[in-house]
Amino acid sequence: MWDYSEKVKEHFYNPKNAGAVTDANAIGDVGSLSCGDALRLTLKVDPATDVILDAGFQTFGCGSAIASSSALTEMVKGLTLDDALKISNQDIADYLDGLPPEKMHCSVMGKEALQAAVANYRGEELEDDHEEGALVCKCFAVDEVMVRDTIRANRLSSVEDVTNYTKAGGGCSACHERIEQLLDEELTARGEVFAPAPIKAKSGKKSQIVTLESPKSAVPAEVETPAAPATGKLTNLQRIRRIETVLESIRPTLQRDHGDVELLDVEGKNVYVKLTGACTGCQMASMTLGGIQQRLIEELGEFVKVIPVSAQAHAL
Amino acid sequence: MVNVYLDNNATTRVDDEVVQAMLPFFTEQFGNPSSLHSFGNQVGLALKNARKSVQNLLGAEHDSEIVFTSCGTEADSTAIFSALKAQPERKTIITTVVEHPAVLTLCDHLVSEGYTVHKLTVDKRGRLDLKQYADLLGDDVAIVSVMWANNETGTLFPIEEMARMADEAGVMFHTDAVQAVGKVPIDLKNSSIHMLSLSGHKLHAPKGVGVLYLRRGTRFRPLLRGGHQERGRRAGTENAASIVGMGVAADRALMFMEHENTEVKRLRDRLEAGILAAVPHSFVTGDPENRLPNTANIAFEFIEGEAILLLMNKVGIAASSGSACTSGSLEPSHVMRAMDIPYTAAHGTVRFSLSRYTTEEEIDYVIREVPPIVAQLRKLSPYWSGNGPVQDSGKEFAPVYA
Numbered sequence: 001m002w003d004y005s006e007k008v009k010e011h012f013y014n015p016k017n018a019g020a021v022t023d024a025n026a027i028g029d030v031g032s033l034s035c036g037d038a039l040r041l042t043l044k045v046d047p048a049t050d051v052i053l054d055a056g057f058q059t060f061g062c063g064s065a066i067a068s069s070s071a072l073t074e075m076v077k078g079l080t081l082d083d084a085l086k087i088s089n090q091d092i093a094d095y096l097d098g099l100p101p102e103k104m105h106c107s108v109m110g111k112e113a114l115q116a117a118v119a120n121y122r123g124e125e126l127e128d129d130h131e132e133g134a135l136v137c138k139c140f141a142v143d144e145v146m147v148r149d150t151i152r153a154n155r156l157s158s159v160e161d162v163t164n165y166t167k168a169g170g171g172c173s174a175c176h177e178r179i180e181q182l183l184d185e186e187l188t189a190r191g192e193v194f195a196p197a198p199i200k201a202k203s204g205k206k207s208q209i210v211t212l213e214s215p216k217s218a219v220p221a222e223v224e225t226p227a228a229p230a231t232g233k234l235t236n237l238q239r240i241r242r243i244e245t246v247l248e249s250i251r252p253t254l255q256r257d258h259g260d261v262e263l264l265d266v267e268g269k270n271v272y273v274k275l276t277g278a279c280t281g282c283q284m285a286s287m288t289l290g291g292i293q294q295r296l297i298e299e300l301g302e303f304v305k306v307i308p309v310s311a312q313a314h315a316l
Numbered sequence: 317m318v319n320v321y322l323d324n325n326a327t328t329r330v331d332d333e334v335v336q337a338m339l340p341f342f343t344e345q346f347g348n349p350s351s352l353h354s355f356g357n358q359v360g361l362a363l364k365n366a367r368k369s370v371q372n373l374l375g376a377e378h379d380s381e382i383v384f385t386s387c388g389t390e391a392d393s394t395a396i397f398s399a400l401k402a403q404p405e406r407k408t409i410i411t412t413v414v415e416h417p418a419v420l421t422l423c424d425h426l427v428s429e430g431y432t433v434h435k436l437t438v439d440k441r442g443r444l445d446l447k448q449y450a451d452l453l454g455d456d457v458a459i460v461s462v463m464w465a466n467n468e469t470g471t472l473f474p475i476e477e478m479a480r481m482a483d484e485a486g487v488m489f490h491t492d493a494v495q496a497v498g499k500v501p502i503d504l505k506n507s508s509i510h511m512l513s514l515s516g517h518k519l520h521a522p523k524g525v526g527v528l529y530l531r532r533g534t535r536f537r538p539l540l541r542g543g544h545q546e547r548g549r550r551a552g553t554e555n556a557a558s559i560v561g562m563g564v565a566a567d568r569a570l571m572f573m574e575h576e577n578t579e580v581k582r583l584r585d586r587l588e589a590g591i592l593a594a595v596p597h598s599f600v601t602g603d604p605e606n607r608l609p610n611t612a613n614i615a616f617e618f619i620e621g622e623a624i625l626l627l628m629n630k631v632g633i634a635a636s637s638g639s640a641c642t643s644g645s646l647e648p649s650h651v652m653r654a655m656d657i658p659y660t661a662a663h664g665t666v667r668f669s670l671s672r673y674t675t676e677e678e679i680d681y682v683i684r685e686v687p688p689i690v691a692q693l694r695k696l697s698p699y700w701s702g703n704g705p706v707q708d709s710g711k712e713f714a715p716v717y718a
Binding site for chain 1: 618619620621622623626627630639640641647648659660663695696697698699713714715
């Protein structure tokens with residue numbers, strides 16, 4: 001069974017705004033029957049202000065499709081159409097405290113329904129620019145269509161390229177066989193031959209798995225605490241400053257994925273942090289923590305243990 | 317909290333007697349069966365008895381025809397790879413479109429390695445066309461691999477007849493009987509089947525043990541080479557405790573065979589009739605006249621299977637679904653698609669699979685609980701309006717975008 005958040009369960013078991021809005025003036029129908037998802041979003045829009053007064057959904061789909069629909073209707077009520085259109089599928093997923101990677105497309109369907117409803121209200125034609133393929137990379141929820149398109153558009157030729165452009169394959173690496181197959185097919189189609197990377201157990205792959213890309217030099221020199229003797233121990237304050245500097249340098253990478261990290265406490269060799277945003281419940285969290293720990297060990301020159309503290313535990 | 321387990325085609329509860337028989341093999345009976353000393357010797361004797369029990373359940377002529385493996389999938393892979401390696405001049409495989417992934421995914425992989433794979437199609441009831449099959453049997457065919465019973469619908473294939481046809485054409489025949497063993501009587505010595513796979517955990521033995529039946533005289537090439545275990549046909553130290561468990565489970569399966577085909581079947585029929593009577597726009601998939609006694613696969617139109625499972629789980633009922641979402645794929649079950657079940661119904665299929673532990677009270681509880689769950693989800697469905705599917709022309713839900 002899927003690892004659904006409490007919020008997803010809540011919106012599935014007790015969906016909000018189920019059913020069609022009776023005097024709706026905007027209707028968005030989206031979905032694909034073959035995938036088993038379809039959604040009709042009905043909105044009542046105030047013609048004077050463009051504010052969404054009421055929203056309702058009817059969904060044929062799984063638990064997270066129903067939860068995403070319910071969340072969407074709650075999110076858009078009271079917004080103007082322009083503001084509502086700013087909602088991304090990631091916003092819908094965030095509202096639900098995250099979705100499993102296989103289920104991110106449910107939030108995409110929600111966003112598309114909204115676009116379709118607004119287009120319907122404004123009398124516009126909506127172009128179908130969305131195509132979905134089978135999931136290739138489960139760590140980063142990247143599908144086959146995305147991988148193929150990216151290989152073609154950028155003339156990629158290695159698994160590492162694909163990982164750098166799409167993130168696919170950057171996690172557990174179980175999908176590398178599939179990515180190689182896709183590369184083989186795409187390269188053959190453009191008249192080239194796919195040559196796999198040389199076999200090296202300890203090649204640069206480590207840095208590929210931990211996508212914390214800033215090298216050591218990224219740590220600003222002025223924050224270095226000169227008072228620390230090269231061989232001697234750092235003072236507590238110096239240690240904490242260094243730890244914060246490292247976290248600062250990692251933060252942009254996490255924020256790019258809608259996540260963040262916060263330093264809670266340092267106790268001996270234990271560094272307590274809190275992962276927030278999209279990092280919460282992310283399958284990659286432990287890998288991210290491992291990467292942070294590795295960087296801290298390198299920067300501090302001593303062994304430290306990065307310990308995640310969940311939001312609830314922290315509140316206690 | 318009520319707990320009704322109707323997902324026995326996925327896995328079964330290990331029989332208490334099986335557990336009891338296994339326990340000593342984790343403690344005092346820890347020897348390696350290959351060892352000469354008494355520690356090993358006793359384990360070796362226990363494995364011998366287990367082999368006899370499986371032989372008995374399958375109606376095999378010799379106990380040496382039983383090869384223990386780690387699971388059903390390993391038995392399937394061993395059988396198919398063996399046929400290809402032993403007959404390198406033959407490059408074709410015949411199978412069906414509704415096989416378990418253990419066979420289907422392997423066959424698809426073999427296509428990429430240059431083999432030809434013919435997949436027999438099925439009709440709307442999931443039945444094969446034996447004429448199509450007969451036409452494909454030829455000198456280039458290395459092996460026919462056809463499941464005895466379908467795991468999703470329970471539909472039975474005419475395995476003995478198909479094996480006979482293959483034998484007459486001089487072609488090796490393998491059957492994945494993972495769902496059939498223990499539920500339908502099998503008499504291998506009087507059949508033309510060369511190889512058969514079974515899995516322990518589908519018949520109240522533990523997970524991690526399977527069997528490949530290998531008819532004496534069948535040309536064979538092992539998948540795993542190494543030690544002399546299983547007469548060199550499957551190297552690797554035996555999973556002694558589980559094999560002992562498998563033996564007891566085989567004895568018990570034989571003992572309960574009649575119960576499966578009378579009492580379990582009666583409960584299945586009661587469940588099916590009760591649900592179909594209470595839920596409009598629902599139907600049984602597969603071939604109801606010719607299927608396993610424990611399986612009922614019901615399509616609930618206009619709603620999606622994962623949502624049904626989640627709500628059933630909330631009231632303590634465990635089953636499974638052929639919807640795309642339960643598997644994380646983009647398509648509903650290949651079995652439902654092969655039978656040309658429309659998407660609106662294929663996504664809403666739920667498989668109820670019973671066992672000898674299923675009780676009448678449990679079945680009555682499920683008959684009570686399922687109809688309101690279906691009704692609740694239909695209320696949310698854009699394909700449903702009031703008491704039936706949306707029918708006014710122009711108002712049907714037909715999304716074009718995405």
